[in-house]
Amino acid sequence: MLALFVAALLILIVVLILAFIFTGFITDFLGAPFVPTSSKIIDETLKRANLKKGKVFIELGSGDGRVVREAVRQFKVNGTGIEINPFLLVFSKLIAKLSNVSVKYESKNLFSVDLSNTDYIFLFLLPRTLKKLGEVNLKKCKKGSLIICHGFKLPGWEEKLVDKIDRKTFPTYFYQK
Numbered sequence: 001m002l003a004l005f006v007a008a009l010l011i012l013i014v015v016l017i018l019a020f021i022f023t024g025f026i027t028d029f030l031g032a033p034f035v036p037t038s039s040k041i042i043d044e045t046l047k048r049a050n051l052k053k054g055k056v057f058i059e060l061g062s063g064d065g066r067v068v069r070e071a072v073r074q075f076k077v078n079g080t081g082i083e084i085n086p087f088l089l090v091f092s093k094l095i096a097k098l099s100n101v102s103v104k105y106e107s108k109n110l111f112s113v114d115l116s117n118t119d120y121i122f123l124f125l126l127p128r129t130l131k132k133l134g135e136v137n138l139k140k141c142k143k144g145s146l147i148i149c150h151g152f153k154l155p156g157w158e159e160k161l162v163d164k165i166d167r168k169t170f171p172t173y174f175y176q177k
Ligand SMILES: C[S@@+](CC[C@H](N)C(=O)[O-])C[C@H]1O[C@@H](n2cnc3c(N)ncnc32)[C@H](O)[C@@H]1O
Pocket: 027, 028, 030, 031, 032, 033, 034, 035, 036, 037, 059, 060, 061, 062, 063, 064, 065, 066, 067, 082, 083, 084, 085, 088, 108, 109, 110, 111, 123, 124, 125
């Protein structure tokens, strides 16, 4: 009986690991793999963005939810994280609940999000994903909104660049619509 239980548990663990790897491949194909931004960079970037209390902050591809969670915790913005990987979503919701931070996480494809009412948009995505977003979705975002583009430039938005944090590996670019 115990052997059966252990075997079932092992099978469950293997299935979960395989599902996690598989969803990783899918999200990579859809937009970007999961690579978390470090706490130090989050703090520096959010401070530089000069976030205002009560404004709408959205993170497209929120991973484990850390960036939007910090934006809400430190600056009291109205924050939402959009993530397609169900494992990361569950984890994000759990951490937000445990740390008592009121942040919303939604299971969505980032290309289907309405950005017309958003003040800050945080992106850490592959250049090909940014290009597509910049050509279509971001064109529809509110005038004056700040697009915080971590890691890579937003192709075609050079004229809207208002600030930059230089770093050896991943710089951060700030664009004002
Ligand atoms: C490089 S990670 C960044 C995570 C987080 N923003 C951070 O800075 O720590 C990119 C995230 O985007 C998610 N992603 C990729 N394609 C997506 C899509 N089409 N819709 C929603 N999320 C997506 C991935 O699952 C991954 O968690």
